[in-house]
Amino acid sequence: MPKLHWEDFQPGTVAIYGPRLVTREEIVAFAAEFDPQPMHLDEAAASATMLGGLGASGWHTCCLLMRMIADGFVLDSSSMGAPGFDEVRWLKPLRPGTNIRIRVTVLECRPSSSRPEMGLVKFRYEVLDEAESCLTVMTSTSMFGRRQPETRA
């Protein structure tokens, strides 16, 4: 029985997950597999790019966020997944050696119009560095099972 259902999310609620240390080795390994651009692979090449030095692939940052929210609350919830996400912004580079945390803000909760056993929760996710500076921000709506299926009048 999962701990969190749709009824447990309230707009305005903020939760923080982490920290997690991001190493140079994992940044380079991820880039070699999925995003082999010089700015994610090699310090010398990266210094000549807009990043001004080695930084994680933006996709890597998103994947780390996914893992941290999975461990943080998703795996202990009635989550039914998400249809996608919106407005992903890579604001600042994620540098090797950074301890990241995830700030999750509940923006909106609404019942599903078609499925009484399901509800929707819109979140803002922020990846923060040690100085609470936001490196990446995105919004996404997830589907959760309800503890009490809606009964229509």
Place this chain on the structure above:
Amino acid sequence: MPKLHWEDFQPGTVAIYGPRLVTREEIVAFAAEFDPQPMHLDEAAASATMLGGLGASGWHTCCLLMRMIADGFVLDSSSMGAPGFDEVRWLKPLRPGTNIRIRVTVLECRPSSSRPEMGLVKFRYEVLDEAESCLTVMTSTSMFGRRQPETRA
């Protein structure tokens, strides 16, 4: 000297990259590292979810797309990266054994208002299966170096 600069992109142009076979092993390995939800890890557990069977993490699909466009054109271009992306929609599950291709459509090209040596290209990216069904779609704007920096009148 990269082959593609900002001037080489034209609205309406369509390119296809791939195919690339996506195996069960890589789907499970990615999920174990970044998105350990049952629907991405285990056939029996996945059959009870909305996916109706094992399917790749949506983030995995995005990362495969990134790798395929990197090999397809980004690494042979003057790409300066992207500030993020928009409207990612995971429309259908990516199943083990699927040969995916990427369809890239140029939506818009415009000069940078602040940097004469740079231009912006807005793309739509679609992940297609063998039947040309779209599994995932997203849009994103990338920055490219110009072959000829703009000269202001």
